[in-house]
Amino acid sequence: MIRLLHRWPGLAGLLLVALLAVSGAALSVFPVIEQFAAPRAAAGLSVGDLAARVQAEYPGVEQIRRAPSGRITAWWFEDGTPGAAVIDPATGQGVASADANPVERWLVNLHRQLFAGDTGRLVMAAGAGVMLLLCASGAALIARRMGGWRRWFGPARGGPAARLHVELARVAVAGLALSALTALWMTASTFGLLPDQARAPLFPATTSGQTGIAPNHIAALADLPVAALRDLSFPDPTDPADAFTLKTDRGAGYLDQGTGEVLAWTDAPALSRVTDTFTMLHTGRGAAVIGLVLGLMALSVPALAVSGFALWLAGWRARPRIRRNASAGRAETVIFVGSEAGSTWGFAATLHRALSEAGQSVHVAPMTAFDPACYRAAKRLLILAATYGDGMAPASAKGFIERLEHAPALSGVPVAVLGFGDHSFPAFCAFADEVAQLLTAKGWTELLPPDAVDRQSPQDFARWGCALGRTLGLELELVHQPAQPATEALTLVSRRDYGAEVQAPTAILRFALPRAGFWQRLMRRGFARFQAGDLLAVLPEGDAVPRLYSLASGSRDGFVEIVVRKQPGGLCSGQLVALEPGSTIRAFIRPNPGFHSGHGRAPLILIGAGTGIGPLAGMIRANRHARPVHLFFGLRARESDFLFAEELAGWQRDGRLARLTTATSRGPRPYYVQDALRHEAAEVLTMIRSGARIMVCGGRAMAEGVTAALTDILAPAGLTPAVLKAEGRYVEDVF
Amino acid sequence: MKSAIAAFALTSALVAPGLAAARPVTFTTTLNNYGGDGAYLVIYLTDAAGRYAGTLWVAGGKSKYYDSLAGWYRATGGDPAQIDGITGASVGAGRTLEITLDLADALFDAGYVLHVDAAVEDMRDSPDDVAVPLTTQGAGKPTPGRRYVASLKYDM
Numbered sequence: 001m002i003r004l005l006h007r008w009p010g011l012a013g014l015l016l017v018a019l020l021a022v023s024g025a026a027l028s029v030f031p032v033i034e035q036f037a038a039p040r041a042a043a044g045l046s047v048g049d050l051a052a053r054v055q056a057e058y059p060g061v062e063q064i065r066r067a068p069s070g071r072i073t074a075w076w077f078e079d080g081t082p083g084a085a086v087i088d089p090a091t092g093q094g095v096a097s098a099d100a101n102p103v104e105r106w107l108v109n110l111h112r113q114l115f116a117g118d119t120g121r122l123v124m125a126a127g128a129g130v131m132l133l134l135c136a137s138g139a140a141l142i143a144r145r146m147g148g149w150r151r152w153f154g155p156a157r158g159g160p161a162a163r164l165h166v167e168l169a170r171v172a173v174a175g176l177a178l179s180a181l182t183a184l185w186m187t188a189s190t191f192g193l194l195p196d197q198a199r200a201p202l203f204p205a206t207t208s209g210q211t212g213i214a215p216n217h218i219a220a221l222a223d224l225p226v227a228a229l230r231d232l233s234f235p236d237p238t239d240p241a242d243a244f245t246l247k248t249d250r251g252a253g254y255l256d257q258g259t260g261e262v263l264a265w266t267d268a269p270a271l272s273r274v275t276d277t278f279t280m281l282h283t284g285r286g287a288a289v290i291g292l293v294l295g296l297m298a299l300s301v302p303a304l305a306v307s308g309f310a311l312w313l314a315g316w317r318a319r320p321r322i323r324r325n326a327s328a329g330r331a332e333t334v335i336f337v338g339s340e341a342g343s344t345w346g347f348a349a350t351l352h353r354a355l356s357e358a359g360q361s362v363h364v365a366p367m368t369a370f371d372p373a374c375y376r377a378a379k380r381l382l383i384l385a386a387t388y389g390d391g392m393a394p395a396s397a398k399g400f401i402e403r404l405e406h407a408p409a410l411s412g413v414p415v416a417v418l419g420f421g422d423h424s425f426p427a428f429c430a431f432a433d434e435v436a437q438l439l440t441a442k443g444w445t446e447l448l449p450p451d452a453v454d455r456q457s458p459q460d461f462a463r464w465g466c467a468l469g470r471t472l473g474l475e476l477e478l479v480h481q482p483a484q485p486a487t488e489a490l491t492l493v494s495r496r497d498y499g500a501e502v503q504a505p506t507a508i509l510r511f512a513l514p515r516a517g518f519w520q521r522l523m524r525r526g527f528a529r530f531q532a533g534d535l536l537a538v539l540p541e542g543d544a545v546p547r548l549y550s551l552a553s554g555s556r557d558g559f560v561e562i563v564v565r566k567q568p569g570g571l572c573s574g575q576l577v578a579l580e581p582g583s584t585i586r587a588f589i590r591p592n593p594g595f596h597s598g599h600g601r602a603p604l605i606l607i608g609a610g611t612g613i614g615p616l617a618g619m620i621r622a623n624r625h626a627r628p629v630h631l632f633f634g635l636r637a638r639e640s641d642f643l644f645a646e647e648l649a650g651w652q653r654d655g656r657l658a659r660l661t662t663a664t665s666r667g668p669r670p671y672y673v674q675d676a677l678r679h680e681a682a683e684v685l686t687m688i689r690s691g692a693r694i695m696v697c698g699g700r701a702m703a704e705g706v707t708a709a710l711t712d713i714l715a716p717a718g719l720t721p722a723v724l725k726a727e728g729r730y731v732e733d734v735f
Numbered sequence: 736m737k738s739a740i741a742a743f744a745l746t747s748a749l750v751a752p753g754l755a756a757a758r759p760v761t762f763t764t765t766l767n768n769y770g771g772d773g774a775y776l777v778i779y780l781t782d783a784a785g786r787y788a789g790t791l792w793v794a795g796g797k798s799k800y801y802d803s804l805a806g807w808y809r810a811t812g813g814d815p816a817q818i819d820g821i822t823g824a825s826v827g828a829g830r831t832l833e834i835t836l837d838l839a840d841a842l843f844d845a846g847y848v849l850h851v852d853a854a855v856e857d858m859r860d861s862p863d864d865v866a867v868p869l870t871t872q873g874a875g876k877p878t879p880g881r882r883y884v885a886s887l888k889y890d891m
Contacts, residue, residue: 025775063859063860075859080881082859082881084859100770100771105771117824118796189799190797190798192797192799199802200808203809233805245805478819606828724798
């Protein structure tokens with residue numbers, strides 16, 4: 001629901017809100033110029049003295065006005081011609097032209113009313129309303145995504161567009177909301193919807209009949225500091241019935257031009273102070289620095305609009321139309337989809353098509369539509385569920401848990417749950433797990449044990465499809481290709497072989513860096529810009545499903561390097577390990593921002609085993625500023641599979657690697673990285689206390705061992721791996 | 736071309752729809768290129784004694800700005816009853832406002848004075864930008880204004 005309140009107003013108001021923000025940001029510069037350019041009144045100066053000074057210089061003065069920025073302007077007539085100037089309060093003399101800046105005026109009219117009068121004002125006010133709605137819904141979404149308001153500034157995860165959107169929004173949202181709120185208030189004030197108008201009182205019926213008092217002899221003006229002045233209009237000296245008109249920030253009234261006494265006065269309503277304050281905050285007039293800060297924050301809106309639109313477009317494209325969807329009441333198999341951005345729908349469509357082709361009648365629905373009473377012909381339910389943020393239900397599964405709680409289990413209708421997630425998040429597939437546990441608790445039977453697809457891995461999905469097929473007695477081949485970029489041809493430059501003696505044939509493959517296309521260079525994507533820890537998606541010969549390998553190099557290194565171990569029966573790894581220099585493969589880059597070493601000076605603890613050394617070696621190679629790095633490397637035997645041995649020695653010499661600890665598992669006393677960690681527990685804890693970031697790459701068993709070891713090591717400091725993960729200081733790349 | 740057929744609450748003698756002793760009068764107000772936003776204008780009459788006699792037209796729809804039309808506001812206090820049905824949009828710099836009203840014959844050559852007060856956001860207030868006697872002689876002759884109004888003429 002919140003997402004819809006963010007998405008649709010955002011898409012509908014995209015251009016309008018961006019126009020408002022950009023014009024507002026441009027306008028925020030002017031008050032700064034004005035504040036520094038206009039001569040300021042000395043602190044103790046009274047309006048009476050100021051008026052007397054101006055009158056001495058310009059006897060025909062008719063009006064003196066103080067702008068909220070502090071600028072004093074006077075208007076007069078001299079021999080029938082009008083004159084005007086910005087006044088130096090110290091002398092009463094004109095020092096600059098009073099003409100409005102035409103550029104500023106043009107921008108104000110664009111920003112305020114789209115050059116379309118009151119209609120335009122209402123359109124722009126609607127834009128401000130959309131902005132406010134986007135701020136509120138967006139803030140709620142960020143809090144949800146981060147796992148609570150207290151983690152507002154936790155690490156932003158996800159793709160580049162999502163991270164840009166979140167990073168910008170959480171800094172700018174306060175300013176944007178303030179700008180929008182004050183804009184709406186000002187519009188209401190302009191249209192007279194608020195009782196905040198300081199109107200002059202009725203003109204007094206009688207005056208003293210005298211004329212000619214000097215302004216500095218009028219008590220009301222002599223006691224009034226210039227800072228409180230809004231406007232002073234001088235009376236016609238030839239008309240004794242006329243009077244001074246004074247407007248201050250407290251109200252408005254008339255002063256006798258003979259005696260100086262206050263003839264009539266109306267206090268401004270209390271709300272006028274609110275309007276004044278809001279106007280000051282919104283325009284920056286009188287608070288130039290605040291205005292500039294708000295202007296800077298407004299500059300984020302175009303980027304937010306573009307990234308938000310890109311996010312929506314990606315989700316919309318990824319959401320296929322389910323063709324020939326059987327009705328809920330007739331389907332033998334019912335597939336429920338819990339998707340946040342839409343990618344899980346793609347997998348559901350592939351599953352729907354494969355089952356339909358196998359002769360089944362299949363109904364696909366969002367999890368929000370779950371209603372067990374409807375599925376009269378169902379023989380099984382399949383639930384494909386993504387997870388949002390910290391284990392929340394994704395958009396198309398809101399309320400599913402509650403419905404499941406209150407629905408009786410369908411007897412004889414087993415259920416299978418498949419989670420979709422990204423294991424760089426701490427709550428990997430947590431929502432799918434919750435669903436699976438609840439199904440068990442409610443007495444549903446299990447069709448298949450719960451399983452998971454990591455980062456839209458086609459292999460994971462195909463593997464689960466095989467298991468499902470076996471259960472159903474079908475040949476089920478699920479080939480799902482999430483929308484993927486065009487591949488490039490990579491030419492092998494060199495290969496180095498290891499591990500043959502320890503039954504783990506492994507190769508470090510180095511490919512030439514392909515020339516990035518113009519678009520890639522412009523967007524700094526693909527082969528134009530990648531770093532160690534990103535993924536190389538390789539398409540094996542005779543298969544459309546890419547296999548992902550962690551990159552051991554970055555685009556700045558000028559080559560593409562991966563570490564591949566030949567898997568028994570592995571199609572892709574077999575082809576890669578058999579490559580000869582000069583031959584080519586098809587591949588593309590898949591960014592993996594959750595596994596970047598990041599910038600900063602905080603120490604790094606890198607833990608890898610086997611081919612897991614690949615991305616870690618790439619990070620050490622890129623460590624040109626000698627950030628403290630401690631590498632724990634698990635291998636089988638130093639003389640056989642000590643990958644990157646020469647480079648690691650060189651990097652230690654030139655300061656890119658501070659310490660190297662190896663753990664060899666073959667030999668009389670098997671020794672693993674987790675043992676090495678425990679052995680150096682004191683050192684590891686010291687580094688973590690000084691802000692170190694832990695990066696783990698390797699097999700699942702190794703990663704679990706490392707987590708267990710770190711749990712023990714961190715306990716004395718009152719820390720846990722979960723806490724570090726939540727802070728983004730403990731990341732894993734597990735295969 | 737605006738046509739306003741309106742009656743005043745106070746001085747119904749001014750504008751008399753369908754009276755035999757009345758004629759349509761067109762007021763043409765042209766503004767200078769003063770380099771600012773749209774101007775608020777009010778066209779009103781005072782009698783031979785200088786007393787307020789009635790309002791003919793207000794250009795500008797937001798009553799919060801009416802106290803900047805100083806002479807007129809002083810006379811009326813911005814009383815909404817004075818301007819019911821005779822308001823329009825503010826007039827942009829360099830633009831022309833043309834209104835046609837049925838005016839009673841008795842208003843001409845009787846000492847009545849036609850006033851235009853003007854005001855522009857962030858610029859000076861200009862009470863009595865134009866003040867010209869209402870005479871049959873003066874019809875068709877443009878009168879220059881003091882600040883915002885380039886010329887005002889009335890045609891019968």
